[in-house]
Amino acid sequence: MSALTNAIELLRCFSTARPDLSFADVVAITGKPKSSTSRLLRSLRDCGLLEQDPHTRRYRPGLLTFELGRLHRAHDDLIGTAERELREVCARTGHTGYIAVLDGHEQVVLRIVPGSNPLRVVNPPGQRTSALATSNGRAMLARLSDQDIRARVPGTFPRLPRNAPQNFKQLMERLSEIRRTGVSEASDEAIEGVGSQGFALASGETGELIGIAVSYSVQATTAAERANVRRELAAMAGKLRRMTGDPLGQTGMPLRTGAGAR
Amino acid sequence: MSALTNAIELLRCFSTARPDLSFADVVAITGKPKSSTSRLLRSLRDCGLLEQDPHTRRYRPGLLTFELGRLHRAHDDLIGTAERELREVCARTGHTGYIAVLDGHEQVVLRIVPGSNPLRVVNPPGQRTSALATSNGRAMLARLSDQDIRARVPGTFPRLPRNAPQNFKQLMERLSEIRRTGVSEASDEAIEGVGSQGFALASGETGELIGIAVSYSVQATTAAERANVRRELAAMAGKLRRMTGDPLGQTGMPLRTGAGAR
DNA sequence: TGGAACGGTTCCAAATTATGGAACGTGGTC
DNA sequence: GACCACGTTCCATAATTTGGAACCGTTCCA
Numbered sequence: 001m002s003a004l005t006n007a008i009e010l011l012r013c014f015s016t017a018r019p020d021l022s023f024a025d026v027v028a029i030t031g032k033p034k035s036s037t038s039r040l041l042r043s044l045r046d047c048g049l050l051e052q053d054p055h056t057r058r059y060r061p062g063l064l065t066f067e068l069g070r071l072h073r074a075h076d077d078l079i080g081t082a083e084r085e086l087r088e089v090c091a092r093t094g095h096t097g098y099i100a101v102l103d104g105h106e107q108v109v110l111r112i113v114p115g116s117n118p119l120r121v122v123n124p125p126g127q128r129t130s131a132l133a134t135s136n137g138r139a140m141l142a143r144l145s146d147q148d149i150r151a152r153v154p155g156t157f158p159r160l161p162r163n164a165p166q167n168f169k170q171l172m173e174r175l176s177e178i179r180r181t182g183v184s185e186a187s188d189e190a191i192e193g194v195g196s197q198g199f200a201l202a203s204g205e206t207g208e209l210i211g212i213a214v215s216y217s218v219q220a221t222t223a224a225e226r227a228n229v230r231r232e233l234a235a236m237a238g239k240l241r242r243m244t245g246d247p248l249g250q251t252g253m254p255l256r257t258g259a260g261a262r
Numbered sequence: 263m264s265a266l267t268n269a270i271e272l273l274r275c276f277s278t279a280r281p282d283l284s285f286a287d288v289v290a291i292t293g294k295p296k297s298s299t300s301r302l303l304r305s306l307r308d309c310g311l312l313e314q315d316p317h318t319r320r321y322r323p324g325l326l327t328f329e330l331g332r333l334h335r336a337h338d339d340l341i342g343t344a345e346r347e348l349r350e351v352c353a354r355t356g357h358t359g360y361i362a363v364l365d366g367h368e369q370v371v372l373r374i375v376p377g378s379n380p381l382r383v384v385n386p387p388g389q390r391t392s393a394l395a396t397s398n399g400r401a402m403l404a405r406l407s408d409q410d411i412r413a414r415v416p417g418t419f420p421r422l423p424r425n426a427p428q429n430f431k432q433l434m435e436r437l438s439e440i441r442r443t444g445v446s447e448a449s450d451e452a453i454e455g456v457g458s459q460g461f462a463l464a465s466g467e468t469g470e471l472i473g474i475a476v477s478y479s480v481q482a483t484t485a486a487e488r489a490n491v492r493r494e495l496a497a498m499a500g501k502l503r504r505m506t507g508d509p510l511g512q513t514g515m516p517l518r519t520g521a522g523a524r
Numbered sequence: 525t526g527g528a529a530c531g532g533t534t535c536c537a538a539a540t541t542a543t544g545g546a547a548c549g550t551g552g553t554c
Numbered sequence: 555g556a557c558c559a560c561g562t563t564c565c566a567t568a569a570t571t572t573g574g575a576a577c578c579g580t581t582c583c584a
Contacts, residue, residue: 069331126332
């Protein structure tokens with residue numbers, strides 16, 4: 001295990017749930033020896049990847065991560081293009097839009113487009129959640145090979161909220177339905193009372209995969225409104241697939257556009 | 263030189279000017295042996311600190327930097343408080359506001375508050391510039407000890423635009439004027455045609471230091487308007503210093519508030 | 525006041541890891 | 555077909571990391 005690997009393991013202890021950690025926290029989380037952790041934390045601080053509060057002595061991500069984070073895919077056309085389209089849909093429907101990428105069996109929110117409807121934003125950019133319990137997460141997974149999916153999901157299936165798949169078999173059923181219908185939906189899963197619909201978009205050039213979703217309050221939304229969202233998403237998916245050269249846009253596999261689905 | 267040091271040196275090659283780099287670029291910039299660079303780039307990619315475009319094979323900051331960057335000072339009260347005040351001033355004056363921190367002799371933009379006046383935003387968050395040529399950069403430096411400043415400025419004084427200090431002596435003159443008057447101003451320095459006024463704010467608890475500036479077009483602004491900005495900044499500085507326990511707010515060193523300065 | 529637990533750092537020999545020059549692909553291009 | 559730019563792999567040497575144990579300073583509690 002290289003020094004870099006250890007450093008990364010340490011950096012990965014930080015999350016939105018725990019944006020700052022003490023030395024003891026890190027030792028407890030990683031289980032590494034105190035001496036190694038002490039040295040490594042200092043190195044990371046000295047090089048700018050971490051900062052240390054001079055008063056509490058707690059560590060947090062440093063200036064360098066901020067700078068680099070601002071650079072991340074700043075130039076990326078796929079995400080920018082998708083975001084523009086998503087903004088229009090969100091403006092029309094009033095709902096909240098998300099763009100995320102896959103990382104293993106999890107996803108990370110890249111962009112959020114707040115809707116005009118009052119729905120508390122609980123997933124700011126940078127938020128990491130299970131991709132198994134979201135509409136756009138599953139939409140992304142549905143575009144991978146079964147063996148790739150198998151490799152991404154941990155041996156012991158993660159514990160997920162009630163309406164989400166509870167085991168690998170249920171997951172695969174949801175994914176094959178997405179593959180069949182082109183529609184991915186989640187309701188009352190990752191977040192209580194929130195539903196969403198999403199799809200995955202792949203760049204024809206780079207193969208890069210992103211997930212786009214529109215989310216809304218389940219109880220404040222009628223079936224007709226949800227059907228409207230489905231139409232909006234189908235139109236957006238079609239347009240974006242043409243624009244980005246998504247292979248799925250060319251193999252003639254359309255999103256179901258009628259209101260008949262359910 | 264530790265493995266981590268090398269990794270950081272490599273990460274620091276990326277900037278807003280060069281958000282993605284090829285293997286050869288990195289070798290050219292760092293001057294390191296090809297073999298070491300090749301291995302290190304792959305390690306950084308494998309651990310998520312870098313991404314590699316599958317088509318062009320160029321490297322760019324990875325998902326992990328994005329996640330960590332979102333965490334950076336997410337909880338920070340000093341910056342949040344300052345930003346709220348700055349928003350009000352920018353709303354009143356129509357000018358563009360900046361919050362930055364010092365890193366060596368450079369500064370990094372943390373927040374930007376776009377004004378209503380049309381002035382192209384050239385310094386997005388994450389932008390790194392010389393702190394010697396900006397109003398808030400010099401305001402921060404002015405609060406450090408002379409020996410600390412000496413240690414931060416490189417041996418060979420950096421080449422700066424015409425109106426900026428051209429050598430260490432000129433810099434110290436500008437800084438002592440800031441210390442004396444409490445006013446920091448820049449005009450036609452880092453950016454052609456742009457002027458700014460700024461001040462530094464230190465947290466009484468943590469000692470953390472940030473620089474706050476308001477910038478405007480030099481030719482589109484009258485002397486009266488600039489005097490108004492000075493008043494606004496003085497009021498904001500006073501209020502923030504009281505709120506954050508800035509030592510400078512207690513030692514009775516006020517910002518000049520009258521319109522008489524110049 | 526003693527002392528035990530907590531939080532964190534330093535030390536040092538052993539072992540793993542990085543290093544970089546050279547050789548080796550792999551396309552493109554003249 | 556030779557040449558060049560770009561990039562990777564190899565391998566003995568050199569350097570760094572590693573982690574148990576000792577250590578230092580606070581805090582908490584009896």
